[in-house]
Amino acid sequence: MTIFGPLGLSFAPQIRKSPSLYRLFKPFADWYAQVAGYRQMGLRYDDLLLEERDDVQKALGRLSEREAYDRIYRFRVASQASVIHKNLPKEQWVKPEEDVRYLKPHVEEVWKEDLERAKWNNVQVQRKR
Incomplete structure (x- = not known):
């Protein structure tokens, strides 16, 4: 696959191949994921993908029953936390x-x-003629 994947332009494969670049960007990536706040709401990164896209809709249909159930559960927990305006407990x-x-x-x-x-x-x- 080229760097122009289904999710847009990504330099991640090149960064992962280079140990020095990986060490340089890893702390920033960890910090950004923490600041984004989706983990404090009980969500995973892939839960943030736009469901309106056709490819994501097809992919959601291919999830196992357990994965689909877990995804819905994470959304319900995050919705409840959003309604009460609090993050989940740290554990x-x-x-x-x-x-x-x-x-x-x-x-x-x-x-x-x-x-x-x-x-x-x-x-x-x-x-043919």
């Missing part, structure tokens, strides 16, 4: 090691399928 925050990309592989798979479908849909049949 209920999502830890960085728990914040795994559970939806991204499905979105990338849908994106690749759409690319392949676009290639095959452009095939023109010419009649």
